[in-house]
Amino acid sequence: MYGELESNFFLLVKLNKDKAFKLVFDAYWDALYKQAYKKVHCRDIAQDLVQDVFVGLWDKMELLDAEGSVLAYLFAILRNKILKLYEKDEVRLRYAVSVVTDVVPADLHSQNSILEKELKAVIDAEIARMPLRMQEIYLMKKEDDLSIKQIAEDLSLSEQTVKNQLQMAYKRLRTRVTAYDSSLVMLTLFIAKHL
Known part of the structure; x- marks a missing residue:
């Protein structure tokens, strides 16, 4: 064939x-x-x-x-x-680990702050990769705290379209965070071991 x-x-x-x-x-x-x-x-x-x-x-x-x-x-x-792609993710993880070990946070709050920043960067990058309409709807919901009905009216869309776009956005974010979760767990274990 x-x-x-x-x-x-x-x-x-x-x-x-x-x-x-x-x-x-x-x-x-x-x-x-x-x-x-x-x-x-x-x-x-x-x-x-x-x-x-x-x-x-x-x-x-x-x-x-x-x-x-x-x-x-x-x-x-x-x-x-x-x-x-694997190399790029590994380099990012190694960089995060080196920053953490150079800084050597004095308490758990500092460690969490670093991990939160890394996770926020992952989420922000995925939001930036979303199609423009999905991104717009997600940000109106997340940042402007608008209801689905308000978003639908503002963008002249059906409420179902807004719901579908939000579901797809959440799914993309969950998938991306899950992909990074193992890296973050490894980083957390590394930090705990070296303090």
Whole structure:
């Protein structure tokens, strides 16, 4: 199945780049997404990773070796992107640990303050990544403390649309915080051990 698809891909690249891309995108998106999700346990991050993989494919389509496997190439790009994501998270954790150990907080309140700042940074980053309408609705609810009815009226939306957007925003935040939770637990244990 994949052999024929890939030979068609290499023929199409020369004739119609858009069709070649769509052929591979439709065939391989799900497999790449499942692999990414298995590694990062976050739908949004997995989708972003796979999207980046296909952007990389688009940029290099004409340079691919017709003897090679497109699927193997895509999985290799995905693996590299996941490793870079892990490295970035590890660097952030190491930095947080180094700041904490350099400061050596004198009491539990100071430790909690540092952890709260790290968690706030994670939450703020996820809010910034939300689609604009979702972000706007979330901030109106969270910061302006408006009711769902008020938000719906202000934005000329149905109350159900506002509820749906808030549910998706909360889900994104829960997922992101959960992904960072293990890092924060490790940091807390490290702090407690070194005081």
